[in-house]
Amino acid sequence: MHGIDQQKIVEVVVDVLTGRAAELDSRALxxxxxxxxxxxxxxxxxxxxxxxxxxxxxxxxxxxxxxYWKAGETYEFARVVLHDDMRI
Structure with missing residues (x-):
């Protein structure tokens, strides 16, 4: 995706998988x-x-x-989108 560092995406995925995203206001989960x-x-x-x-x-x-989708303990990452995009 243009205009975004892929490392930042990896950091967010790790935050989601470890449960940290739910604790960080900056992630707005x-x-x-x-x-x-x-x-x-x-x-x-x-x-x-x-x-x-x-x-x-x-x-x-x-x-x-x-x-992303979550079913029980299973995660399925779907898309990186702009703020106003509600599609999955």
Whole structure:
């Protein structure tokens, strides 16, 4: 992906896998919704996996986020997106 250091993505993946992302305000970890509104439902697959997003960058209009699925203790990393992109 252009404009982002791949090492930063690796750091965020490690933070997610170790549970550290949930403890760091800078990661802004939360469930991924189906749209931009606070009332939009959370994304969930038929197999029960829940979609999440975590900050790779902050405080910029093009700040990147990492989207991933979590089912139990299984993680499936999906995409690196711009802040306003809600697709997974």
């Amino acid at each position: 939360h469930r991924l919704r189906t749209g931009p509104g606070g009332d939009d439902p959370y994304r969930e697959r038929a197999d029960g996996a829940k979609a999440y997003r975590v900050a790779i960058e902050r405080n910029s209009p093009s700040a990147r986020r990492l989207h």
